[in-house]
Amino acid sequence: MNRALTLLSFGAILAFASTQLLAGGNAENGKKKAGTCFACHGTDGNAVDPQYPRLAGQYDEYIQQALHEYKDGRRNNAIMKGMDATLSDQDIEDIAAYFSSLPTKLDTLQGHVSGDK
Amino acid sequence: MTRLQLLSLAAAMAFLATAGAHAAGDKAAGKKLVYTCAGCHGVPGYSNAYPQYPVPKIAGQNEQYIINALHGYQSGDRTHPTMGAQAQSLSDTDIQNVAAYLSSLAQ
Numbered sequence: 576m577n578r579a580l581t582l583l584s585f586g587a588i589l590a591f592a593s594t595q596l597l598a599g600g601n602a603e604n605g606k607k608k609a610g611t612c613f614a615c616h617g618t619d620g621n622a623v624d625p626q627y628p629r630l631a632g633q634y635d636e637y638i639q640q641a642l643h644e645y646k647d648g649r650r651n652n653a654i655m656k657g658m659d660a661t662l663s664d665q666d667i668e669d670i671a672a673y674f675s676s677l678p679t680k681l682d683t684l685q686g687h688v689s690g691d692k
Numbered sequence: 693m694t695r696l697q698l699l700s701l702a703a704a705m706a707f708l709a710t711a712g713a714h715a716a717g718d719k720a721a722g723k724k725l726v727y728t729c730a731g732c733h734g735v736p737g738y739s740n741a742y743p744q745y746p747v748p749k750i751a752g753q754n755e756q757y758i759i760n761a762l763h764g765y766q767s768g769d770r771t772h773p774t775m776g777a778q779a780q781s782l783s784d785t786d787i788q789n790v791a792a793y794l795s796s797l798a799q
Binding site for chain 1: 723724726727729730733734735736737738740743744745746747748749750751752753754755756757760761764769770771795797798799
């Protein structure tokens with residue numbers, strides 16, 4: 576009985592932990608929150624002005640990381656700091672989920688380096 | 693058209709021409725330079741050590757953004773140990789060449 580209980584609680588903890596990991600952002604909500612982003616980063620996440628990065632198809636967690644860095648000053652950028660200031664952690668997850676889900680023009684460097692292609 | 697107008701037009705053209713020449717990076721030179729970048733940016737899903745997040749996809753990224761980002765790592769406006777060190781090793785011309793090559797890869 577004791578053993579079964581231990582196992583059960585272990586299982587419950589694992590299940591809970593994995594839902595937390597999988598929770599992530601909600602792309603639908605992110606689209607609604609990303610209105611101000613579109614002016615520079617494009618409605619499709621592919622900024623036309625080359626000074627702004629393409630976000631479409633970028634890694635979800637990387638976009639989150641960048642947004643946190645702009646917010647707390649690890650990246651010093653006046654425009655992004657202002658945009659970020661009012662975003663909650665949940666907003667950041669949702670917006671990252673949205674942009675990362677869009678059709679991309681980006682790629683890793685695999686196959687693009689001198690010598691291997 | 694008066695002589696003065698012609699002169700200013702010529703000056704404007706010359707300015708535009710040099711601005712254009714200044715901005716254009718050398719893609720072929722950039723392709724050689726990104727060999728180092730591929731150690732991390734060439735591995736799909738490759739993770740930064742701490743904190744953990746995937747290193748960004750940079751092939752096809754916009755040109756001026758890449759230039760600004762690399763200068764940011766050089767100046768300390770962006771803090772990242774590895775990227776700070778890498779950016780220090782690049783000249784302004786290197787950065788333009790890297791950006792020209794990476795941006796040319798947009799799918």
